[in-house]
Amino acid sequence: MNTPAIRIQNLTKDFSVGIRGVKLRAVDDLCLEVGDNEIFGLLGPNGSGKSTTIKIILGLLEASAGSCEIYGKPSKQVDARRSVGFLPEAPYFYRYLTGRELVCYYARICMVPRAKIDDAVDSVIELVGMSEAANRRVGTYSKGMLQRIGLAQSLVHDPQLVMLDEPTAGVDPLGSAAIAEIVRELKRRGKTVLLSSHLLAQIEGLCDRVAILHRGKLVREGRVDDLVEEKNAESLVVEGLSAEGRAAVEATIQAQGGRLARIEKPRLSLDAYFLKEVHQRESEHVAKQEETGSQKS
Numbered sequence: 001m002n003t004p005a006i007r008i009q010n011l012t013k014d015f016s017v018g019i020r021g022v023k024l025r026a027v028d029d030l031c032l033e034v035g036d037n038e039i040f041g042l043l044g045p046n047g048s049g050k051s052t053t054i055k056i057i058l059g060l061l062e063a064s065a066g067s068c069e070i071y072g073k074p075s076k077q078v079d080a081r082r083s084v085g086f087l088p089e090a091p092y093f094y095r096y097l098t099g100r101e102l103v104c105y106y107a108r109i110c111m112v113p114r115a116k117i118d119d120a121v122d123s124v125i126e127l128v129g130m131s132e133a134a135n136r137r138v139g140t141y142s143k144g145m146l147q148r149i150g151l152a153q154s155l156v157h158d159p160q161l162v163m164l165d166e167p168t169a170g171v172d173p174l175g176s177a178a179i180a181e182i183v184r185e186l187k188r189r190g191k192t193v194l195l196s197s198h199l200l201a202q203i204e205g206l207c208d209r210v211a212i213l214h215r216g217k218l219v220r221e222g223r224v225d226d227l228v229e230e231k232n233a234e235s236l237v238v239e240g241l242s243a244e245g246r247a248a249v250e251a252t253i254q255a256q257g258g259r260l261a262r263i264e265k266p267r268l269s270l271d272a273y274f275l276k277e278v279h280q281r282e283s284e285h286v287a288k289q290e291e292t293g294s295q296k297s
């Protein structure tokens with residue numbers, strides 16, 4: 001079996017808060033494994049310990065107890081973290097640099113060889129779809145563009161493991177779908193992605209496995225389909241059935257010892273509906289512009 005990308009064993013983190021130094025347990029005896037080339041979602045409500053866990057993996061915080069390994073090496077060792085990219089929850093970027101200058105700056109910090117910097121920067125800027133805006137100042141970027149350029153900085157040294165803390169927070173559904181597509185592309189390129197989120201609809205179709213945290217403890221872990229499917233039920237989606245036909249189907253179900261639990265209209269998620277509508281309008285808009293352009297010429 002491959003060495004897991006991340007192995008967390010009995011991880012606990014206590015903070016001292018207030019002037020009396022009251023103990024607050026942010027992560028509580030957490031055990032987790034993230035496999036190589038997996039997209040893994042760390043889910044949980046605000047304050048459930050997601051960011052603290054990520055910061056401990058990255059060596060930005062020290063654990064009170066337990067251990068954490070990256071590809072078999074203790075994550076405390078700098079060497080273990082060389083091939084890790086990180087997008088923080090609320091990244092602060094120097095606003096007067098252009099997107100390209102910013103990514104170049106991080107490439108130098110991550111010790112990308114001088115001769116390779118230009119190619120590395122161009123390639124990640126293209127991957128995140130920021131080529132057109134790369135020469136604009138970061139201070140003029142929208143939230144979605146900031147997240148994309150943040151992704152680019154986390155990928156510029158071609159890390160094997162990428163950790164994204166709330167990558168879609170504050171980004172509209174179109175921007176979130178674009179970020180999800182970049183994450184899928186990273187998986188296709190053989191990378192491992194750990195992302196945290198409380199925006200479940202946006203990452204439902206993205207993660208191979210998820211872990212749900214609550215007050216620092218692991219509540220559930222597994223493949224998304226295994227967690228959410230109703231184990232004892234199946235649904236049939238039927239079109240064009242008359243009232244008599246439906247009565248006959250119901251009678252057959254009963255005769256076969258089944259029970260018709262509910263009848264409902266299949267629904268798209270609001271996210272999927274929104275994307276469908278916006279993409280349709282967008283293609284109509286582009287088609288109209290092309291038509292006007294060809295009429296003028």
Ligand SMILES: Nc1ncnc2c1ncn2[C@@H]1O[C@H](COP(=O)(O)OP(=O)(O)OP(=O)(O)O)[C@@H](O)[C@H]1O
Nearest residue numbers: 015017026044045046047048049050051052053198
């Ligand atoms: N530096 C700190 N000092 C004291 N308490 C902290 C510190 N960092 C986090 N905490 C507390 O630890 C708990 C877990 O916080 P954490 O930021 O890990 O949660 P989270 O799941 O990432 O939340 P969110 O979704 O809001 O980002 C919270 O109660 C938080 O207030």
